[in-house]
Amino acid sequence: MSDTPKIIYTLTDEAPALATHSLLPIIDAYTDSAGIRVETRDISLAGRIIAHFPDYLTDEQKAADDLAELGEMTADPSANIIKLPNISASVPQLKEAIAELQNAGYKIPDYPEEPETDEEKEIAERYEKVKGSAVNPVLRQGNSDRRAPASVKDYARKYPHRMGAWESDNKAxxxxxxxxDFYATEKSTTFDAADKLTVTLHPKSGDAKVLKKDIEVTAGEVVDTAAMHAKPFRExxxxxxxxxxxxxxxxxxxxxxxxxxxxxxxxxxxxxxxxxxxxxxxxxxxxxxxxxxxxxxxxxxxxxxxxxxxxxxxxxxxxxxxxxxxxxxxxxxxxxxxxxxxxxxxxxxxxxxxxxxxxxxxxxxxxxxxxxxxxxxxxxxxxxxxxxxxxxxxxxxGAFDPTTMGTVPNVGLMAQKAEEYGSHDKTFQIPADGTVRVTNSAGETVFEHEVDKGDIWRMCLAKDAAIADWVKLAVTRARDSGMPAVFWLDENRAHDAQIIAKVNKYLPEHDTDGLDIRIMEPVAAMNHTLERVRAGKDTISVTGNVLRDYLTDLFPIMELGTSAKMLSIVPLMAGGGLFETGAGGSAPKHVRQLQRENHLRWDSLGEFLALAASLEHLGKTFDNQRAKVMAEALDQANSRFLSENKSPSRKVGELDNRGSHFYLAMFWARAIADQKQDSELAETFAELASALEANEAKIVEELNSVQGEPVDLNGYYFLDPKRATEVMRPSVTLNETIAMVAAKRK
Known part of the structure; x- marks a missing residue:
């Protein structure tokens, strides 16, 4: 373990990337004063593309594969990574990013949608490592703990978002x-011992074709296969x-x-x-x-x-x-x-x-x-x-009431690439009518599906250690929170039946005395949870990876108006911490508004919450008292930020993302200045807090006055850092004031 406290802050895409140009200078100045180093790693779509094509680029254009480095880092018990939302690129987005890089002088190859030559196939393989959910399976080497902090829940009740009315005759x-579909065709088994699997298509005419070989499975691993049939889909x-x-x-x-x-x-x-x-x-x-x-x-x-x-x-x-x-x-x-x-x-x-x-x-x-x-x-x-x-x-x-509804935290199974359905190298579109067989190293058939040309066939895996850790995390969260926990699992679904057996195996290994932990099929679990939500009661949802993804948007959007306000912690199985900052689904709309009106309504509360959790984790890992002080002060600043409603407005001319960062900086500086645990830190930040408070009206005016006119970012996927900084740091007064704390440190 390194002796130097270090936080890795990821550079990503769209609205979160723009927000970083405003927020990160504040974070750097504050953490540096506490002797904590913040480093960045680029996991943006453009950055991922550049990293995978060094042989096409000049020395000045080449960049390290930061995602691969972070993947290795997750195995370090001292890992502390703050992960912002990144683009999980579809093919159209990938092609747009490639074109933008090419226009900027990066001579990377076009994306070959139907590769024929060996060269095209090799290029396509590289792009497969870039597009889609390329980032999350690498970084998420732990299971998910997502919840709305009490301060965020109080804010939602105090400032409820708009909810549309529902009537009983609604036709939706x-x-x-x-x-x-996949549900109907799914087959699943748990392997008693390690093995290697081969997936082969046996067409009705012609030679067999190996689709994938040497798929390693470990003892206790759950393996599923399923097909989506094109004909009934089209019907x-x-x-x-x-x-x-x-x-x-x-x-x-x-x-x-x-x-x-x-x-x-x-x-x-x-x-x-x-x-x-x-x-x-x-x-x-x-x-x-x-x-x-x-x-x-x-x-x-x-x-x-x-x-x-x-x-x-x-x-x-x-x-x-x-x-x-x-x-x-x-x-x-x-x-x-x-x-x-x-x-x-x-x-x-x-x-x-x-x-x-x-x-x-x-x-x-x-x-x-x-x-x-x-x-x-x-x-x-x-x-x-x-x-x-x-x-x-x-x-x-009727509609949910944000002022009274309960909360639904989630514990999600996602460690070690668990259940990455349809997003990996074991999903295929079938080229001919026939049979797909999965065989083990002894040549025995494990799974078999009849398929037609055009059907989709997939395999997914969930490792035993990941499932055991997921069950442990569910019990821990139920114990710590006092909430009941529901495993959303369907005994009539092949995969879920295997997982239910695992849950029943691992639950007795933990102290569940006095806890309300149950297993319910998803629709019943939803009805049970909604009944409790409407009564103002809280319920932990314990789910697989895909349902985790869905529920941690659905419930936060109902409760809070956005999933960006959720605290998302991934306790890495090796002992480190990954702190995610909310969902980026609305990020493209926010960028478009910035381009039209120079107003960015992206809410960085997720970044604020993640940073506080990251500092707290760092303080515990290194027994670093200053990190603990900074974390406690940031918690206080976040609560004040919410209680005084300094979140970005949707309307041009009002407080936007940049203004919200100013208020976070002011509230955080004041909290550090007023704490009694570290007098040196208090002295360092007292002058800064006073300066920010004295110049509040001037800074807000400088930030808001630039709004209302179109702005050219000189890029979308491949941002010009200088231009992005100019756009996102328009207040000279704020910039000079923040520089005070950095200068004082030196």
Whole structure:
């Protein structure tokens, strides 16, 4: 273990990256005064691309693979990492980032969507390590502990966010498949001993093809396989389009084509091709020639057809317009710009889009720029039911009340890449009709699925040590909080049946006396939890990785208005700590507003909370009293920040992200100055606190006065650091005042 207290602060993308240019100089100045070093590592999409193509770059352009370094660091008991939201890039986002880097002089290769040569395949393999959920499986070497701190919950009750009304006759609904989905086809087993597995496709004609070999499994590991069948999927989409039209409901689909980087883009493409089946039937050859990929959505179609002659362009656009007019009305992502839910796969991400729909009375925006009740398609049944149950609960009981509702923390199974469904190298689109077999090292068949060409087949794994640690964390949180805990597991689902056996094995190893810990299938668990929430009672949800992702947006958005205000701690299994700062689903909208109005409404409270937890962890790990003082003072500052409502406003000309950072700096400096445990620190920060307080009106004026005009960031995925700093640090007075504490330290 290193003897030097050190915190790693990650550089990421979009709104969080912009906020970092304002907040990090404050953090650096304050922590440096306490003898704590803060270092940065770049895990942004652009940074990941650059790191994987050094042989295409000049020496000045090359950059270290910071993500790989952080992955190694998670095995160090002294690891202390603050992780901000990063882009889990879909293919369209990846291609945009590549183009931006190329325009900046980085001669990296294009993304080969259909690699044919050995060189193209090698390039594609590199990009596979960049896109989708490339970051989280590397860093999350521990299980998840996400909760709303008491100060945040009090703030939500004091300043409740808007919630749309619900009536019993509301027509909004959630639709899912009844057969042929992952839930129906899933098979699972627990391995008694370590082994190596091979996945082979045995086509009905032709030679067998090895899809993946040498998949190492450890003793006690749970392994699942499942298939999503294309034919029943397409039939399901056709039925639901017709049903949405008959009921006059907006048609929407909710997937996660970023984290689930293999499976969900394919399913998104299936929805696009079914909705625009007439367009595909009439112009399919032409669309293929211009490079249209349904997995990239209607936006990719519009972009690619611009190269066509005017007559062909007009014919395709007319047919699209006809389908839009005669089919079910499409829900919109941006009704002002005509961007529908089928334009880009990364615009409809289930964990953000479904809570927004529920918060807005089951409504989404239509092409007429007004809100209407919607049909939400969540094809796979594994978790669709929890959203359907929430919608039905709202119809029965009305909207949730943020001033009285209970809280739902989450303990999530995600250590050692547990359950990364559809986002890894063991998910395939099947090239031919046949049978997929999984065999062990002895050549014995472990799993077998009949598949058709185009179907999706996947394997996922959850290691025994990760599951044991998850159960331990659930018991710890139940004990520490006094809340009941519910494991959301379905005994009728193959995977969950194996996990239930593990839970029943490991629970007796812990002191559960007096604790309320139970296992319930997800829909029953949701109904139980919602009943308690409405009564103002708190309940810990203990879930797998994907459901963790969904619930830690759904409940915080209902409770707090945003998931960015959650405290997200990952106790690393090696002993270190990973501190996450909330969700970034709204980050693109925030950047667009900044570009239009120079107003950034990103709420950095997640960063504030993570930093306090990080400092507290560092203080305990190194027995560093100054870190403990800084953490306690920051906790006080966070509470004051919330009680005085200094969060960013949505409106231009009012306090934004930069202004909220000023108030955090002022409140934190005052808390350090007033504490009695470290007189030297108190003296250092007393002058700073007084200066910030004396110049409050001037600083706020300098920060707010720059708003209202468009601003050019000189990049989106590949920010110009100098320009970003200019935009995010416009107050000369604040900058000079913060520099005081750094100068005093020197």
């Amino acid at each position: 609904e959630v639709a899912h498949m009844d057969d042929g 399901f989409i056709d039925r639901e389009i017709a049903d949405a039209k008959a009921k006059n409901l907006l048609f929407s689909v909710h997937l996660k084509a970023t984290m689930m980087k293999v499976s969900d883009p394919i399913m998104f493409g299936w929805v696009v091709t079914q909705f625009y089946k007439d367009v595909m039937d009439k112009f399919g050859d032409t669309l293929h020639e211009v490079g249209f990929d349904p997995r990239s959505g209607l936006g990719d179609l519009y972009k690619n057809i611009q190269q066509l002659p005017d007559d062909k362009l007009s014919a395709i656009e007319s047919e699209i317009a006809r389908v839009n007019e005669e089919s079910a009305p499409l829900a919109m992502v941006d009704s002002h710009r005509g961007i529908s839910v089928l334009h880009w796969p990364n615009d409809i991400i289930i964990d953000a889009s479904m809570p927004a729909m529920i918060r807005d009375s089951g409504m989404m925006w239509g092409a007429d720029d007004d809100q209407h009740e919607a049909k939400a398609l969540i094809p796979d049944r594994c978790y669709a039911g929890i959203y359907a149950a929430t919608v039905e609960d709202c119809k029965k009981n």
